Amino acid sequence: MSKNNKISALSEKDGVNKPEILSSQVAKHIQAFRKKEILATELIEKIIAGDKVALSRAITLIESTNNNHLEKANAVINGCLPFANKSVRIGITGVPGVGKSTFIEAFGKHLTGLGKKVAVLAIDPSSTLSHGSILGDKTRMEELVKDENAFIRPSASGESLGGVARKTREAIILCEACGFDTIIIETVGVGQSETAVHSMVDFFLLLKIAGAGDELQGIKRGIMEMADAVVINKADGDNIQKAKMAKVEFNRALHFFPPKSSGWQPKVTTCSAVTTDGIAAVYDLILEYISHTTTSGYFDAKREEQNQYWMLETINEQLKNSFYNHPEIIKQLELVKQQVLNHEISPFSGAQLLLEAFKKKT
Structure with missing residues (x-):
């Protein structure tokens, strides 16, 4: 074999293709099932019936930080409350x-x-x-x-x-x-x-x-x-x-x-x-x-x-989330943080500026 055609020790030979464990049809079915949205009423019914899979899905829902899930999570909690x-x-x-x-x-x-x-x-x-x-x-x-x-x-x-x-x-x-x-x-x-x-x-x-x-x-x-x-x-x-x-x-x-x-x-x-x-x-x-x-x-x-106590804690949490997810705060937060880092304003003044901006836009 010529020097120009020398094979590197790091080269790989073509192997045997892995057998298909799942058919493409089954894989699509599983993906569709995972993406399927389950109604709050259905979750509540299954939880009350003792379904542990539904319970796991509901806990995942309430743990979600996505604001779009909040209404559904609250509906599930309120529906389960009479049985708690x-x-x-x-x-x-x-x-x-x-x-x-x-x-x-x-x-x-x-x-x-x-x-x-x-x-x-x-x-x-x-x-x-x-x-x-x-x-x-x-x-x-x-x-x-x-x-x-x-x-x-x-x-x-x-x-x-x-x-x-x-x-x-x-x-x-x-x-x-x-x-x-x-x-x-x-x-x-x-x-x-x-x-x-x-x-x-x-x-x-x-x-x-x-x-x-x-x-x-x-x-x-x-x-x-x-x-x-x-x-x-x-x-x-x-x-x-x-x-x-x-x-x-x-x-x-x-x-x-x-x-x-x-x-x-x-x-x-x-x-x-x-x-x-x-x-x-x-x-x-x-x-x-x-x-x-x-x-x-x-x-x-x-x-x-x-x-x-937990009602007040929930209010605090919701206010905090609303504050940091507000478009005006997202826009101004980095700027104000930089002003604090540059000693142009105090941390307390920076906080006050952001809070005032939040109150004006809500």
Whole structure:
């Protein structure tokens, strides 16, 4: 072979064409199905009938940032509302590595074993650069995800404060309308999301592990003050004694806090999500809390307070979206930002200019 005809080591030979897995007709049918718009009334009917596929589609709809989807999303939520508010809402938080997903799977399997229908709304952290999310909760809860009486919905946190998915509150309503009587919300566990989750659940559970060096830090206000129960996870093997010691320390810390308005004294217990020891006791503790707050009237009063809170939060969100999507603001925003960067005007003056422009055009 001549030098001019020398074949590069990087050259490729023609291979064998891959067999056609789907016929073009089937492929077109699938594409047409995915593009097909489903009516709000149809979605509502299917959700109320317990259709989990329709529930997933509805949650995707309400999570959409497309303003064209807003009216349809609100119609679905309003249609499902009369069938909602019949569940126990449980918030579960804890630092990464505490075993939240493993605990939720063991806890969820215990509940479905009792005949309960469990929906897990898991908030996964998103990258601030790519806005991508791992969304690995379905992988980590491989047994629960196969359970007919369970529904797991991972959602990317996006730009929401502290990692709470933007539409988690509305997703709760849809899950309740679909017949799920226990809603579990798993937070990212990075510190800020706990306040938002606390404002949408009936019972707030804090997962801890022994030997992490934070037993004495339990005396600090914040997350401990919000917790209705502290559960020491991974109480198995050589860690059982450490878990018992941590339980004593956290119990002491909790007694430094003033009484809760619910009249409930937060409790500490231990469990192992791997062996399932103590999982039943955790649920018994939640039932005790529900009974206590229902009898006192606190349960319903808290729900009403939360509804008002989320109405105001929705107003804030809608105003923010309207502001940044307004044509006049889109036109002026970069110019005003540049003026602030050049120290021609203060940040406060820049904000005032944009707000005045928004008010004039609305």
